[in-house]
Amino acid sequence: xxxxxxxxxxxxxxxxxxxxxxxxxxxxxxxxxxxxxxxxxxxxxxxxxxxxxxxxxxxxxxxxxxxxxxxxxxxxxxxxxxxxxxxxxxxxxxxxxxxxxxxxxxxxxxxxxxxxxxxxxxxxxxxxxxxxxxxxxxxxxxxxxxxxxxxxxxxxxxxxxxxxxxxxxxxxxxxxxxxxxxxxxxxxxxxxxxxxxxxxxxxxxxxxxxxxxxxxxxxxxxxxxxxxxxxxxxxxxxxxxxxxxxxxxxxxxxxxxxxxxxxxxxxxxxxxxxxxxxxxxxxxxxxxxxxxxxxxxxxxxxxxxxxxxxxxxxxxxxxxxxxxxxxxxxxxxxxxxxxxxxxxxxxxxxxxxxxxxxxxxxxxxxxxxxxxxxxxxxxxxxxxxxxxxxxx
Amino acid sequence: xxxxxxxxxxxxxxxxxxxxxxxxxxxxxxxxxxxxxxxxxxxxxxxxxxxxxxxxxxxxxxxxxxxxxxxxxxxxxxxxxxxxxxxxxxxxxxxxxxxxxxxxxxxxxxxxxxxxxxxxxxxxxxxxxxxxxxxxxxxxxxxx
Numbered sequence: 001x002x003x004x005x006x007x008x009x010x011x012x013x014x015x016x017x018x019x020x021x022x023x024x025x026x027x028x029x030x031x032x033x034x035x036x037x038x039x040x041x042x043x044x045x046x047x048x049x050x051x052x053x054x055x056x057x058x059x060x061x062x063x064x065x066x067x068x069x070x071x072x073x074x075x076x077x078x079x080x081x082x083x084x085x086x087x088x089x090x091x092x093x094x095x096x097x098x099x100x101x102x103x104x105x106x107x108x109x110x111x112x113x114x115x116x117x118x119x120x121x122x123x124x125x126x127x128x129x130x131x132x133x134x135x136x137x138x139x140x141x142x143x144x145x146x147x148x149x150x151x152x153x154x155x156x157x158x159x160x161x162x163x164x165x166x167x168x169x170x171x172x173x174x175x176x177x178x179x180x181x182x183x184x185x186x187x188x189x190x191x192x193x194x195x196x197x198x199x200x201x202x203x204x205x206x207x208x209x210x211x212x213x214x215x216x217x218x219x220x221x222x223x224x225x226x227x228x229x230x231x232x233x234x235x236x237x238x239x240x241x242x243x244x245x246x247x248x249x250x251x252x253x254x255x256x257x258x259x260x261x262x263x264x265x266x267x268x269x270x271x272x273x274x275x276x277x278x279x280x281x282x283x284x285x286x287x288x289x290x291x292x293x294x295x296x297x298x299x300x301x302x303x304x305x306x307x308x309x310x311x312x313x314x315x316x317x318x319x320x321x322x323x324x325x326x327x328x329x330x331x332x333x334x335x336x337x338x339x340x341x342x343x344x345x346x347x348x349x350x351x352x353x354x355x356x357x358x359x360x361x362x363x364x365x366x367x368x369x370x371x372x373x374x375x376x377x378x379x380x381x382x383x384x385x386x387x388x389x390x391x392x
Numbered sequence: 393x394x395x396x397x398x399x400x401x402x403x404x405x406x407x408x409x410x411x412x413x414x415x416x417x418x419x420x421x422x423x424x425x426x427x428x429x430x431x432x433x434x435x436x437x438x439x440x441x442x443x444x445x446x447x448x449x450x451x452x453x454x455x456x457x458x459x460x461x462x463x464x465x466x467x468x469x470x471x472x473x474x475x476x477x478x479x480x481x482x483x484x485x486x487x488x489x490x491x492x493x494x495x496x497x498x499x500x501x502x503x504x505x506x507x508x509x510x511x512x513x514x515x516x517x518x519x520x521x522x523x524x525x526x527x528x529x530x531x532x533x534x535x536x
Binding site for chain 1: 394399402403405408410419423424425426427428429430446447448449450451452453454491
């Protein structure tokens with residue numbers, strides 16, 4: 001059987017055994033509704049409270065500032081719409097960036113249709129926003145700045161603390177989508193001036209369908225879901241206790257293992273980058289060379305197309321992802337690759353390999369070896385490569 | 393997403409390469425859209441005796457090129473002109489709707505190479521009068 005190597009950890013991660021073990025009892029014997037008064041209900045409530053404490057501790061927040069959601073996208077939606085609608089009397093202007101996750105961009109687009117004004121900040125060739133441009137974009141009507149902590153495609157980490165400072169100097173709320181950053185970057189919401197932060201369990205070896213939104217005490221935000229009194233009446237619905245327990249355990253493990261995790265992934269990431277760049281011609285590393293997630297690698301291989309690359313990698317058991325248009329069925333390559341200024345033909349040949357705790361050095365060697373063969377094979381088929389060779 | 397036949401032609405593409413001194417060469421698509429197909433034809437006495445291709449594109453684009461070369465080989469010019477994108481897609485046991493443009497590109501690549509042949513030889517080929525090789529096929533649309 002072909003060796004199977006998973007390098008799409010930015011898309012999702014497998015659940016770790018410790019996380020699954022923690023969750024299992026809450027599907028069966030500890031199945032109670034956390035709102036019930038009897039023992040099995042109290043057990044669920046206790047698990048809910050403990051998980052809230054774990055999530056809060058991991059980002060330097062208070063437990064009462066943590067609200068569980070159905071995932072990162074829900075948290076983003078809630079933060080942005082919640083602030084927008086609750087603070088409309090103050091203003092109707094929101095600032096974000098052009099490289100946000102669709103959960104943010106599409107929410108902002110929705111709000112534009114509802115009469116809000118949104119400024120989409122440009123990014124430089126590495127994917128960083130310009131702080132002066134941010135300052136200059138602020139108006140009297142600005143009520144929210146929402147900028148992602150780290151980009152899901154190119155891994156670039158934004159100057160979050162400085163963004164928060166700028167926001168607070170002007171009395172504007174600052175939300176950050178930290179779905180990719182949690183478990184990869186040390187985060188303290190107090191030190192980083194963050195008012196709201198979105199996170200998700202399945203990017204940190206926890207279950208899918210559960211996330212959390214940190215809302216700093218005092219931030220004026222509309223409820224997300226109306227119904228029962230769960231989550232202090234701000235997000236109604238019976239709590240997903242097994243999922244929440246999984247999130248609590250996953251974030252606890254991620255926080256405790258952060259140093260070890262980072263050091264391992266940095267070593268693997270740098271090896272992958274160095275080996276690919278030294279062994280394959282016409283390759284570009286997308287994203288910031290240093291300010292990037294420890295497990296993120298994003299290359300553009302000139303003269304070939306990303307989906308063909310992904311299919312070929314899959315045939316030798318390697319799972320990655322691409323920002324090429326043909327893998328998504330759209331006409332344009334990823335908005336992130338376009339925003340950092342890549343020409344279409346280069347962006348089409350992009351490949352993201354996101355490393356995780358279950359990867360090792362042998363995986364890198366296997367990927368580099370096969371990548372070289374595949375890139376060469378596809379280039380031999382490419383009329384664009386033929387032109388370059390003809391000119392050489 | 394892809395049929396076994398598409399995957400077969402993608403992983404083992406037939407007729408990849410170039411023909412030196414080809415009688416007709418056609419290139420369609422553009423790098424901006426992520427698909428370029430280049431087709432080379434060898435034509436003897438009105439029969440396509442050899443065909444090669446080079447493609448920059450996704451799995452479906454490579455498979456469509458490969459299948460198109462298989463379909464035109466040994467055909468007369470008229471028969472080759474009768475190969476539609478639908479025929480290419482059907483021969484591949486279908487393509488996802490969003491990838492049908494790849495089969496259109498394959499049809500255009502054949503026509504483009506035949507147009508080049510007609511120009512080189514100063515002959516008119518019926519059916520190519522209104523063919524524009526620069527026409528954009530990359531609309532991911534509803535071609536049949």
